Amino acid sequence: MNAILECAGLDAGYLAGSPVVRGFDLTLAPGEVTALLGPNGAGKTTVLLTIAGLVPALGGRLAIDGKPLGKGKARAAAKQGVVLVPDDRSLFTGLTVRQNLALCRRRGGTTVERMLEFFPALGKRLKIEAGKLSGGEQQMLAIGRALMLQPRVLLIDELSMGLAPVVVEELLPVVRRVATETSAAVVLVEQHVGLALGIADHAVVLVHGEQVLTRPASELAADPSILERAYLGELPAVTG
Template sequence: MTGELLTCEGVDAGYTTGRPVVRAFDLKLLPGEVTALLGPNGAGKTTLLMTLAGLLPRLGGSVALDGRQIRGGRAREAARRGLVLVPDDRSLFTQLTVRDNLTLARRRHGSTLDQVLDFFPALGKRLKVAAGMLSGGEQQMLALGRAMIQDPRVLLIDELSMGLAPVIVEELLPVVRRIAEDTGTAVVLVEQHVRLALEVADRAIVLVHGETVLSGPAAGLAADPGRLERAYLGE
């Protein structure tokens, strides 16, 4: 037993057979581990997360959870197995209340509302408010809470900071770290705020034009910003 929760080997991701956007992507995730997936716009990060979540057919390679293969392009199967995506648009039911958004996402015998509110106590005072009336930060809390109430094994978070002020991002990212540590959930975090992402991550991977150009412990990469900059520039 390796203890690995999620294993990706040689994954090709994209929209057209024979023309992958992301090529030969490898990843091994342990329970409770946070991996920051970094790179410039257009690198293929969102495409990769959508592929892992089964929203796009996998063009090549394999994905396994707990050593069992997950078929590509089967979003419902992936979610049932515990691969849960928080998309960059949050995809909330804006006309429904916070409570209703969480109740609809909850699985039988899954996490309770109180358990979710333990991570996001600010939502406790907003349970009767329509999701569309929340602030951007509150909407992101709800999107994360809706994912957590599904009891994910692996949480795929796409651009948590989208449309948010940096001070809000600084508050939310440590909660992601706490979720991983307290629940054993593995996290793949796509984030443009590189410094903040590296502060909460265990490891980091840099994608450029669909290729993995750099990977390693997050602390080591944070200590060498010049190396990161060169990776972003493709040097």
């Protein structure tokens, strides 16, 4: 199956000559979910921002459907189907749920009705301002709004931010379903590691900007000690 997203030797950061992420490699096929894991400050959000075109790549190759992405061009990335759900959700809090969704709908794209199949709880909240929703409902809306853009690559940064674990347990399986039913490739940054591994196909671990581990998610779920060693810096950076 052809890859949607390809990162090869990607250097990412905010100052030319000073990458905070070095030599990052990732290939994702349609419908695959990768959990991007690591301690705080490892560079996970920087990777997502770079793929989304919000931060220019400092080196390496970044392509969607085999076509190179313009460095630091968010509009170009969006046109190629890259959609980011940031950790602050970036909702228009003074607009209703329906208005937030309408702002993101593409002609001939995903309908509100289709989006509600993934998040039926929003069905009774369409006339409510986004700022009056619960944290879980706001996250549903943030992901639902992204789906209105028909993403080829869906990037989700810290889905669980500010949410109770029970809410995260409900939302993560929906992410899995989104990938399966829409064929979007998903990159998920998540601190609830066990839950993330439960819905992901692959896992990548970053530590201090270095890619130290790339394994099937099921393998890491079965042997958490591998992940613990990676977080503690006891594994060498991935090479080759």
